Amino acid sequence: xxxxFDTKESVSELVPHKGKMLxxxxxxxxxxxxxxxxxxxxxxxxxxFYEEELxxxxxxxxxxxxxxxxxxxSGLQGRTKGEKPKVGFIMSVSGFNADVPVFKLGETxxxxxxxxxxxxxxxxxxxxxxxxxxLAVTAKLNTVEVDDSxxxxx
Numbered sequence: 001x002x003x004x005f006d007t008k009e010s011v012s013e014l015v016p017h018k019g020k021m022l023x024x025x026x027x028x029x030x031x032x033x034x035x036x037x038x039x040x041x042x043x044x045x046x047x048x049f050y051e052e053e054l055x056x057x058x059x060x061x062x063x064x065x066x067x068x069x070x071x072x073x074s075g076l077q078g079r080t081k082g083e084k085p086k087v088g089f090i091m092s093v094s095g096f097n098a099d100v101p102v103f104k105l106g107e108t109x110x111x112x113x114x115x116x117x118x119x120x121x122x123x124x125x126x127x128x129x130x131x132x133x134x135l136a137v138t139a140k141l142n143t144v145e146v147d148d149s150x151x152x153x154x
Contacts, residue, residue: 003079005072014095015068016085020048023061024068028110030076035115037067037073041065043107058105062111062137069113070143088145091122096139100131101147107131113141114124121145 005011005027012022026085030037044050049061067090075085103109113127122144129137 003076011072014079014085015071016019016087017029017068017071022068023048023065024072024111027072027076030073032077032080035073035077037069037076037113039065039069039072039111041103041111043103043105043109045105054102056102056107059098059102059137061103062095062098062109062129063090063096063127063130063139063141065109065111066113066125066139066141067143069111069125069127070125073113073115074145086145086147088143091142091144094142096137098137099134100136103129103131103136108113109136116140121130141150 005014008022008025010025011024012018015022024039025042026040028038029042045058047057049057051058071088074088078085110130113125115123116126117124125141127139127141128135
């Protein structure tokens with residue numbers, strides 16, 4: 001049986017992000033064998049990156065939605081081993097392509113990430129974001145997972 005993470009509070013169990021920095025609203029689906037996850041973000045005025053003059057969230061924020069989705073996937077993998085969510089860092093974002101300028105108020109952004117390559121703690125993911133069934137953003141995220149973020153930065 002797949003665990004359900006259909007509230008912000010339940011998603012917060014999977015990621016180190018808290019408060020306003022937690023951007024994901026739900027985990028819709030995941031596959032730990034395929035190393036993929038689908039998450040959702042509801043665009044509202046409460047979103048940290050909401051801009052009134054745009055009537056929504058700038059599309060570039062999609063890379064952070066993808067990064068938090070990667071974090072949620074890592075959190076799910078850790079749960080199977082009884083571990084707390086790991087901290088990860090985005091090393092680079094490449095191939096970012098956006099077909100819309102803004103995620104508009106009232107829309108739900110569906111984010112998909114899929115692990116493509118792994119070399120120890122360096123992991124590359126392909127990500128996408130769709131709105132109303134239409135592809136809006138694609139990108140590749142190069143990340144690194146760490147066990148102890150404080151020691152890794154020293």
